[in-house]
Amino acid sequence: MFRFSDWLPVDGFCDVKTAPVTYKSKSLAEELGLLNLYISFNGYWPEKGAYNNSCSFKELEAVPTMLRMQEKKKKGVIQVSSAGNTGRAFCEVSANTNLPVIVVVTDSARKNIWTTKPAENVLLITVKGDYTDAIEFGNKVCTIDGVLAEGGAKNPARRDGMGTTLLDGAITAGIIPDWYFQAVGSGTGAIAAYEMSMRLISDGRFGDKLPRLYLSQNDTFAPMVNAWKDKRREIIPDTDMPDAKNAAMNVYSPVLTNRTPPYGICGGLFDALSATDGIMVPVSKEKAESAGSLFEKTEGSDIDPAAAVCLASLIEAAEDGIIKPDETVLLNITGGGYKRAKEELSIIPAEVYAEVPAGEGIEGLSDEISRWVREHA
Numbered sequence: 001m002f003r004f005s006d007w008l009p010v011d012g013f014c015d016v017k018t019a020p021v022t023y024k025s026k027s028l029a030e031e032l033g034l035l036n037l038y039i040s041f042n043g044y045w046p047e048k049g050a051y052n053n054s055c056s057f058k059e060l061e062a063v064p065t066m067l068r069m070q071e072k073k074k075k076g077v078i079q080v081s082s083a084g085n086t087g088r089a090f091c092e093v094s095a096n097t098n099l100p101v102i103v104v105v106t107d108s109a110r111k112n113i114w115t116t117k118p119a120e121n122v123l124l125i126t127v128k129g130d131y132t133d134a135i136e137f138g139n140k141v142c143t144i145d146g147v148l149a150e151g152g153a154k155n156p157a158r159r160d161g162m163g164t165t166l167l168d169g170a171i172t173a174g175i176i177p178d179w180y181f182q183a184v185g186s187g188t189g190a191i192a193a194y195e196m197s198m199r200l201i202s203d204g205r206f207g208d209k210l211p212r213l214y215l216s217q218n219d220t221f222a223p224m225v226n227a228w229k230d231k232r233r234e235i236i237p238d239t240d241m242p243d244a245k246n247a248a249m250n251v252y253s254p255v256l257t258n259r260t261p262p263y264g265i266c267g268g269l270f271d272a273l274s275a276t277d278g279i280m281v282p283v284s285k286e287k288a289e290s291a292g293s294l295f296e297k298t299e300g301s302d303i304d305p306a307a308a309v310c311l312a313s314l315i316e317a318a319e320d321g322i323i324k325p326d327e328t329v330l331l332n333i334t335g336g337g338y339k340r341a342k343e344e345l346s347i348i349p350a351e352v353y354a355e356v357p358a359g360e361g362i363e364g365l366s367d368e369i370s371r372w373v374r375e376h377a
């Protein structure tokens with residue numbers, strides 16, 4: 001990904017193979033009747049040159065974030081909260097760079113936290129609850145001296161890292177795409193695509209039109225879909241995500257269940273959707289499952305459930321004629337290749353340091369974590 005280093009808020013580079021990989025689809029494109037379908041594959045797929053060993057585009061965020069931390073010479077350890085993929089990505093980058101990280105995930109995501117090399121500098125905590133419970137406990141961990149919040153969507157290294165998918169897509173297609181398709185949880189990836197498009201327009205070589213964002217969420221948990229339907233900047237919890245916690249814990253793709261996304265804030269997803277005349281749709285489990293199978297059949301790799309949600313939204317948009325056959329589409333397959341990774345790489349489960357219930361205070365653990373931070377910072 002460091003061929004885009006001029007576009008990233010870092011000076012140096014890390015010796016990793018993490019990168020967005022774009023290719024023009026034949027088989028899936030034919031199935032959908034699209035002439036210019038570009039797939040941004042962010043996972044593990046050696047034949048395509050895709051070596052995000054942790055199998056998702058979260059690695060594109062983790063690499064520049066960890067490097068920037070090191071370059072800024074901030075004394076401390078970075079903390080990330082995750083529904084699974086972000087945590088695994090940061091653990092993998094930590095395993096490769098030896099930079100320390102504190103990861104807080106939901107109990108149900110614990111099986112998804114593994115690395116392909118031994119991770120000696122990871123402190124993993126699991127929380128019995130949903131993604132937002134993990135975020136809340138993570139925030140408490142950040143009150144400990146020397147623990148630094150990674151910042152989520154507010155961290156430019158994360159946004160620009162994810163934005164490399166749009167850069168690679170535009171370079172491969174020769175033009176900024178007409179449409180950018182992604183399933184969203186926080187919306188950071190889509191904000192990143194929007195920001196990168198503006199920068200590409202100033203660059204001038206790839207056209208002067210912003211891509212329209214076409215975004216999707218699970219139909220059973222879709223706060224941003226519901227707020228955007230009314231063109232509302234505020235998410236109203238009772239209206240847009242009734243019984244949020246239960247709903248969030250029972251979805252097809254858990255990585256899309258942030259209850260407090262950077263939607264309404266200035267420069268957030270609402271602004272990105274407004275600027276790009278964006279569309280947001282809900283997707284059912286059935287449609288996502290069949291989209292996932294279609295991808296595997298036509299293109300040849302398994303994909304993350306979130307990417308299947310996204311593909312289902314593209315299938316529907318193509319069928320409904322929202323996308324014209326000759327328009328350029330960038331389909332962000334945000335994760336995939338788990339089957340191959342499990343066969344070909346050594347998968348080392350991360351060790352859990354502590355388990356806590358949802359809503360737990362930090363007092364019981366703060367001395368131990370402080371000590372770990374002093375040893376690793």
Ligand SMILES: *Cc1c(COP(=O)(O)O)cnc(C)c1O
Nearest residue numbers: 184185186187188189306334335
């Ligand atoms: C995190 C994630 C998403 C959603 O990305 P946001 O930037 O949080 O909206 C989509 N797909 C996969 C595979 C993810 O891991």
